[in-house]
Amino acid sequence: MNNNNHYNPSAIESKWQQKWESDKIFSPDIKKATDPYFNLMMFPYPSAEGLHVGNMYAFTGADVYAKFNRMQGKDVLEPIGLDGFGIHSENYALKVGRHPKEQAALAEKNFYRQMRSIGNSFDWQRTVETYNPNYYKWTQWLFVTLFKTGLAYRDTALVNWCPKDLTVLSDEQVIDGCCERCGTKVEKKNLEQWFFRITKYADRLLQNIEGLDWSNKVKIAQTNWIGKSEGAEVEFRIKGQEGSIKVFTTRPDTLYGATFMVIAPEHPLVASLLNLKFKISNLKLAEIKEYIEATKDKTDIERTGEGKEKTGVFSGLYAINPVNNEEIPVWIADYVLSGYGTGAIMAVPAHDARDFEFAKKYDLPIKQVIMPENGNPNPTEERRDGGAGVIFDPKTQKYAVFLSPIRNNFIGLFSGGTEEGEDEEKG
Numbered sequence: 520m521n522n523n524n525h526y527n528p529s530a531i532e533s534k535w536q537q538k539w540e541s542d543k544i545f546s547p548d549i550k551k552a553t554d555p556y557f558n559l560m561m562f563p564y565p566s567a568e569g570l571h572v573g574n575m576y577a578f579t580g581a582d583v584y585a586k587f588n589r590m591q592g593k594d595v596l597e598p599i600g601l602d603g604f605g606i607h608s609e610n611y612a613l614k615v616g617r618h619p620k621e622q623a624a625l626a627e628k629n630f631y632r633q634m635r636s637i638g639n640s641f642d643w644q645r646t647v648e649t650y651n652p653n654y655y656k657w658t659q660w661l662f663v664t665l666f667k668t669g670l671a672y673r674d675t676a677l678v679n680w681c682p683k684d685l686t687v688l689s690d691e692q693v694i695d696g697c698c699e700r701c702g703t704k705v706e707k708k709n710l711e712q713w714f715f716r717i718t719k720y721a722d723r724l725l726q727n728i729e730g731l732d733w734s735n736k737v738k739i740a741q742t743n744w745i746g747k748s749e750g751a752e753v754e755f756r757i758k759g760q761e762g763s764i765k766v767f768t769t770r771p772d773t774l775y776g777a778t779f780m781v782i783a784p785e786h787p788l789v790a791s792l793l794n795l796k797f798k799i800s801n802l803k804l805a806e807i808k809e810y811i812e813a814t815k816d817k818t819d820i821e822r823t824g825e826g827k828e829k830t831g832v833f834s835g836l837y838a839i840n841p842v843n844n845e846e847i848p849v850w851i852a853d854y855v856l857s858g859y860g861t862g863a864i865m866a867v868p869a870h871d872a873r874d875f876e877f878a879k880k881y882d883l884p885i886k887q888v889i890m891p892e893n894g895n896p897n898p899t900e901e902r903r904d905g906g907a908g909v910i911f912d913p914k915t916q917k918y919a920v921f922l923s924p925i926r927n928n929f930i931g932l933f934s935g936g937t938e939e940g941e942d943e944e945k946g
């Protein structure tokens with residue numbers, strides 16, 4: 520300790536860190552910057568007493584990159600702050616029984632002390648704390664702006680709900696059907712909540728990912744998260760009764776192979792059936808009720824997981840396939856989830872593994888409509904080329920059927936589109 524030739528981190532680091540800060544060497548004058556570089560990283564969220572090693576992992580690489588750019592003569596601005604106005608901070612405040620505002624002040628003190636000791640080149644003149652009113656007035660402004668332009672709207676949706684933490688969880692926070700934080704079995708709950716019409720920007724978001732200098736893994740995760748599927752919405756009328764079922768399909772070319780339909784137990788049509796809006800027998804009604812009861816508490820994984828046995832019940836209704844007017848039975852089955860697409864599918868057992876399994880079990884017809892070039896119609900394989908196809912023309916609201924993917928090879932036009940899309944917002 521008293522040997523001056525030895526490196527003593529707590530003495531040397533803190534001495535220089537203090538000097539860097541008092542000399543403001545990491546606080547560039549942005550207005551005078553000749554070669555500015557904005558080195559932004561994700562701010563930590565205070566979900567505990569202090570930093571965890573994952574924060575350090577994330578900051579170190581980014582800070583090395585800041586240093587690299589600084590050594591190339593750039594004016595690097597590396598801001599820092601705390602993302603402390605969300606579920607993680609709230610849960611932590613609940614856990615320790617302290618008001619979130621007091622907890623935020625305590626967390627700020629400790630987090631900033633720890634972050635200073637790391638010696639990263641943060642600009643301590645420019646910090647952002649999301650729980651600070653001078654910050655969140657802008658998120659409020661943003662929300663009001665989105666609301667006024669129709670981009671924020673209220674709707675009900677099935678969400679993951681932790682009955683212990685009394686909070687909504689994202690899909691990523693549900694691990695094997697249980698809450699990531701407390702391990703409680705996650706429930707599905709129909710809740711009214713706010714949504715952003717982010718789907719309106721799916722094309723632009725996807726396009727912009729292409730040009731990013733990110734790892735492929737992150738790009739794929741972002742693409743899946745945006746979740747845009749190319750496809751068409753097709754409406755099937757119900758035979759002899761008022762009503763229709765809308766499906767979204769990425770494979771409209773398989774419409775001819777649809778031999779039955781499946782709706783999720785949560786589909787509004789099921790509620791209509793139970794409310795006697797359709798003419799079905801009492802026996803059938805009892806059967807449906809029994810099935811709904813039996814599937815109520817199953818998790819998404821129990822419902823859709825590979826190797827789980829598919830179950831279902833015939834609804835008593837028939838739908839009409841818009842391409843050939845064929846009458847096909849409508850089944851209720853929990854392997855279809857209400858949160859994805861429209862909560863209804865046209866089942867194409869010849870070309871979809873799960874529909875195939877279901878058709879086999881309930882003895883439903885299987886009709887092959889696509890013959891791949893290798894001659895092997897494998898139902899597990901997603902195929903886009905070959906065979907007949909259907910494309911949707913949004914201008915004429917009509918579907919065009921073609922025999923091969925070459926689009927000038929039309930065999931007919933028919934309308935099957937629907938006017939009442941979810942795009943009621945003003946341009």
Ligand SMILES: [Zn+2]
Nearest residue numbers: 681684698701
């Ligand atoms: Zn929980």
